[in-house]
Amino acid sequence: MTSADTRPDRAPAHRFHRSSPWLFDRLPAALAVTVGATAMIVYSVGQWRSMQVPSWDLAIFSELAKAYSRLQAPIVPIKGEGYNLLGDHFHPLLVLLGPVWRLFPTPLALLVVQDLLLAVSAWPLTRLATRLLSRPVAALLGLFYVLSWGFQGAVAAQFHEIAFAVPLLAWASAAFVEQRWRSCAWWLAPLVLVKEDLGLTVFMAGLAIALRGQQGAPQQPARHGPGWWRRLSTTRLGLVVALFGLLAFLLTVLVFLPALSPSGTWEYGLSDDGTSAGLLSRLFSPEVKIATLGMLVYTAGGIGLASPWMALVLPTLAWRFLSGNEFYWGWQNWHYNAVLMPIALGALLDVVARLKTRRTSADPASASGWLAVPVWARWTVALGVVVPLAAGVGTVRDLPLWSLTQPGFGTASERAPAAAAVIDAIPDGASVETDLGLLAYLVPDHTVYWVGTSQVDTDYVVVDSQSSAWGGNPPTDAASWATSQSHTGAVYELVLDTGGYQVARRIS
Template sequence: MAETRETAIPTQRVPAWGLAARAARAARAVRSARSARVGRLRGNGPHLLLSAAFLLGYCLDALLRYQRFGSPSWDLGIFTEAVKGYAHLGAPILSIKGPGYNALGDHWSPIVALLAPFWWVWPSAAMLLVAQCALFAWSVGVVSRTAEQVLGGRTKGLLIGAAYGLSWGLQRAVDFEFHEIAFAVPVLAVICRQLLLGRWERAAWWSLPLVLVKEDMGLTVAALGVVLMVRARHWAAGTALVCIGLGVAAITVGTLIPHFNPNHQYDYWSKLPGGTHPQPWRILLAPFSRLAVWKTCGWLLGITGFLALRSPLVLLALPTLAWRFSSSNSMFWSPDWHYNATLMPILFLAMVDVVGRLADRPEGSRARSFALGMVPASLAIGAACTVSLPVGLGGLSDPGAWTGGRHTAALRAAVAAVPPGVSVESSMGPLARLAAKDDAYWLGGSRPVPPQYLCVDVQGWTGGPTDLPGYATALHPGAHYAVVFSRDQVTVLRRTA
């Protein structure tokens, strides 16, 4: 028989010194990665702490107002209903604005649906307030870290970050509860950061979520395209953003919003001079004749020592100012409400841009001295606004901000007296809390089908009703209501058979 032989396959032996070298290289790579992580943590740590401090302050202000039923408008209730609708995997129906009213027929803000998973964990209007505070606090860290990198000093970065966090635009937005622009604030901060660091493509990509925040944000995306062309000579990306921004704005206003609107129209055309038939010359000239407009511009630019005017980044603020100041609604002209929050990251990082460029001028230059002096001065301006404004963090100095008293207790008991899952009409104070658990309407807002409950607070209501069962029947002829709770001018009525 033929003898079979096994053929030995030679193996390549690695010298012991080779294995040791590989192990040493791997160990060095691990140490290098660990050192990089530690370096990033040390670099970002102070800015994270600054963000956490403002998160605490913002939440304290917002939740204290919520606990004492200090709602300045029905907006928190509206957004609560929208998020609840998304969380239930349905349409964002705003019963407060009318039976079956779809939120997408009012403003184009589908980005609010991102809060739906948080609703599954915490189904409360307070969750929206905390989410907005977190988004604002995130932007504080972005502004602070960017200022450090551009100006080359951690102290400078923290000073500007703190000044931004104290800015009156953010504080007023916190004070006026949740709005969809909360998502735009950190995104705009990141966009401006990428521009200052020369990351043009990243800035362009970060701008795209803005078209989901509100219909006018498409104009801001187009403005970013102009900035890319002016500052970076990025013609392709800039032209693309201009086309995308203007195109999406036109589609949302002309097609998408009217599709979801009960009247199949964009309701806010009527806010322009001339109503549904706007007159271009009046739109252009109207802002210059309004004292409130000049006052707001002074407030906006004054917090940066007017340095922001010297940066191309300020172009990003023009679309927002244009639609606000051209409107016939006087609420949009003033420094009040939440409309200035999206301008804060733009203006402060525009100031950082200018300070960084002027700091390179020779010693003794007046422009250089003024620019560097604005770094601590911006914090002083922010602190002065905080102390002087009776809202935001400055409002915490009022003892009344911490206690609600008997009336707050009565409102809390009234909300508890309304069962979950029913239809209820309510006055302003309890509206957001009821919207979280019930099908909530504004008083008189569900005339086609009388609600099962009414929750009425007549405190401070000049000429308010005294016969509340009769008032309820007058709102809903043919329906009769009986009082089931009454305390300290707060009354809950239930529909009877």
Template sequence: MPAPSLQVARPHIPAPVTLPPGDRRRVLARAEHWVLAGVLFAAYTVVSVGRHRHMAGLSWDLGIFEQVVRAYAQLRTPVADLKGPGFIILGDHFSPVTALLAPPYRLFPSPVTLLVAQAALFALSAVPVTRAAARLLGRRGGLALGLAYGLSWGIQRAVDFDFHEICFAVPLIAFSLEALARRPRAALWWALPLVLVKEDLGLTLAAIALVIAWRACGSSPRTVRYALGVAVFGVAAAVLVLTVIIPSFNTAGGYDDWTKVSDAGSPFDGLATKLRTLAWLLVPTTGLLALRSPLVLVALPTLGWRFLSGDEHYWGTDWHYSAVLMPVAFLALTDALPAVRHSTHAWLCSYTVQLPVAIAAAALALTTSLPLAQLTGTEVYRKPAAVSGVERLLARIPDDATVEANIGPISRLASRCRVFWLGDTQGAAPEYIALENIGDRYRDPVGYARQLHPFAEYDIAGETGGYVLLQRRAAAGG
């Protein structure tokens, strides 16, 4: 009798799971704003870190913030010796939010940590802008405005100018204004931390809250009460910080920036520059349509203190001061466009339909003269040989040494030395003086060191690439 045949069942291999076309489009749409943010993060990082790699810092700000974050990371009082020996930074600006960078800095103690974090925060702010625009204008319109926002001149200027605490404010404002229309209480929660970013942003918080109260008036009395309460809190926080907290840490017992307002001349001083800044804020970024949304009122506190100041640096479009205005302008435009598209004027309807793409095209065109244009070249990706030589020279300085320096050397020393600003050691003679001397500004470095510290002797320890390192001579018998 033949043996029975063994029947082996074939294993069932399930077919690949494929999403219906509609579901795939929805998943892609949800991911697009994050993809855009990722691309922007990479671009911002290359430009910002590239400037650092070239030792082309524009100010001492990166060094100041690194000293502060380093102190937080070591659980010390946030002292910035660059502002003066032992100067507590809370006596200059109230920005305790920078303590959030202490954990990553503890792991990666480098100014690059601050620059990468700033790039990430700026890129993150593109998510709510793109998402809000896509929800109100459609996928293509949302991506167009998101791209235009990411390439906006205010963001690019801030990316290129060292590190500043306002990088925390930009995404907070963006997420708050995105939530304002549909979730006003969430918008208030997003805006509340602004009081920890910088002393003037309590007024921006109040402006956001007042816009929410205005929008909710007649539809949600409870939201109106909450918003008005937050507005009062924002103003009170700003007053408390400016009149009590900062003066209590300031060595002079006041707020130094008051003089920039009290000593200012007429508000009409620099009027052409101020009007040009307003034009840059409203024309290439919003085609003037942001003026049709109450969200644009959120920009008034920042524009107010800048234009009332006597410091000309605040009036123009350079530096980082306009970064916090970019999410306001773009989300005000996003808020205004749907209503304008239903205008009875045919030309206005046509204008609004074409505007998102036109603004994106304008942003791309303007980028050719803005910092991100460096991405098309090769220099930003290279570290100059001269910089490597300077780094080797500065590496001779031992860790924890005291150093007096100008802008150039600061970024290579603040993570491991106690660094003072050149000419502001309050009589103390540091162990080293590091000078960026490109252009032979200090023709006699030893003589200059003698002027700074008449009772100490310094010798040149090395020179390279336009930098000079001087070391204090040991005292006789020491």
């Protein structure tokens, strides 16, 4: 037999009806990916042109990409002299950025890569929604997903390693819903190479697969050939995946990160908030944490909470909410919510798929598709679809991409000529210590240090009087400041003062 539906590792043919034309069935997914990629790339290019710098992350990952492009270890001077970024977070999968930087040696390339990774993750989930629902509904869900609050916050915060986790989770989610257990496991496995805490996400995913096996989900046909992997039942496969995720997490935080970190420890263990509050109090206060939970429930359509796949959000929420860092808590900003989006939509579609298999007691020949499903199940699915769409519409003005509608968005910064003069004043290959303003912009042609971590007397020092790094009290003379901060008695002279930037050069 050669039909695709009879191959191992594929969903049973009766579960997802595929009688529609090939092209039309792919239009919703193509629309979601195209719209999402376009909107996010336009936003990123505009952000880059207008010189918005929300954090130092883009500069850090740009130095990492530059090192990988030269086949070197990811030493990132911005974090400190000789600092190996694999000791900060464990993300060896970012070696894939090396070829990107080799072809396009600019931090903007990393922003575009992230935009494309987020956008392409809409493909498997929108295709799944097309098979389960209808093309118009799938298109709406796909657009909601690719323009979701979690993605917008990540794009506005600029590049972060979690971008590589999102498509992996999206394809794993689709495989889980379609009961393609081995495919799900293979998509989950690389997550442990994206960020150390994702090993716990893989652990939860393995438990979800095992639970489905215990609930009587169809077992995948055993494949011929050697290897115990091919002969595992669904339950045992899930337990193997869970064990793999847990061991990967422990090995990473107890061995790899301490070995590579300058401090000799995992630097991101849970910290308290300086109070004696109990566990529950720390999890659910302040109120911003409740708001984040509410948005996540809306994204899953409420009904997604009934899926074991939704448990994958628990490790991410736990480390964020138990941390004393308030930047981890919110739903509108930063990149911490992006990995939750494919999980939430996957959980919603999982419940939809299970409800679709229910049948009325009427004559099967009298109804087909959703008409054969009990009325209460149809209303439940309708509610699950409407809730996230309503939440998306209701919050559209509160999210970063809304700025695309504002006049003048993405125009070049008024300080761009001055910034260009600063960069031109520093020879290629020179070392530079600076604040956040031009941090990423200096990375391609220079060795860059940050004023908050540098212990090196660099060739040049750049001060941006408008940078948030100074807390509203920037040095009035970059040369005097650099000389006074020298670790070896170096002396600096001012060589450029323009547009709020000052450049000091080391002369001895």
